[in-house]
Amino acid sequence: MNDNQMNQMATQAVMPSVLATNKMLRNTYMLLATTLLFSGVTAGIAMITQAPPMHWAITMIGYFGLLFLTNALRNSVWGLAAIFALTGFMGYTLGPIISFYLHLPNGHETVMFALGGTGLIFLGLSAYAVTTKKDFSFIGGFLMVGMLVAFLAGLGAMFFHIPALSLGVSAMFILLMSGYILFQTSLMVNGGETNYIMATVTLYVAIYNLFLSLLQILSALSGNRQ
Structure with a gap:
């Protein structure tokens, strides 16, 4: 078997993987x-109807319940x-949060910057993972531990109403969600x-948490306190 035939066989073997x-x-x-887009619509509905913020326990039960259903x-x-x-429910819970920030001083700018920052981070990290094809599976364990912490x-x-800790958690989530974008995109590639x-x-979920974390930090930097 000559080199041309071997190269052709190798190409034929790689093609199905690339297509998949x-x-x-x-x-x-x-x-x-x-x-x-759908979660944006449900968030808009919650804002228009002035839906009250959902209790954190109901939010967690709804999220994990629908996440389990989706996985099953x-x-x-x-x-x-x-x-x-799942995403419609999460969008609906986001509506009252966005409404709250919009009514703060410089709230419209804060929301827009958070949206733009979320989009730029996601697109940049996704493009990097797709184009370089680097394997980021090694950070999976670190991300799980980081999420728990x-x-x-x-x-x-x-529960203890510590604003500084809350901002620190938001910063942690920005790093962790950025890691999850790299991790998940790398798995697909x-x-x-x-x-x-x-x-x-x-x-x-990474985009959702990234947006919320940026929203809180940008709001604090603009002088607002939650």
Whole structure:
């Protein structure tokens, strides 16, 4: 067997993998864009109807319940219905939060900067992971530990009303969510994630938390105190 034949066989072996990766990325980003739009609509409905902020316990139960449902149905067409229920619910809980920030001094600028910053961070990190094809799976364990620490610190800040700790948690979440974007995109590019529904959920949650964290920090920098 000559070199040309070996190269041709190698190319033929790589092609299906490349096509599968491209399909995975395309399906994930299309679903992500649609769910972000849908959650924007539900957030708008909550703002227009002046829905009150949802109790944190109800939010957590709704989030984890719908997340479990989405995971259970991830390999069926009902998984799409579940992910829209999840992202629609999260969007609805976001509406009162955005309304609160909009009524603060410089609130409109703060919300717009948070939106823009979230978009730039997501696009920049995603583009980096896709173009370089680097494997970021090694940070998975660190991210899990970091999320647990940030979650517990966030509960402490909420129950004991410690503004400085709350801002520190927001900064932690910005770093952790940026890491999750790199981690999840790397999994898709390198074949470690083949379910676009679960990939979309991970990226959506990262974007959601990234936006909220930027919103809190930018608001504090502008002189507002929550």
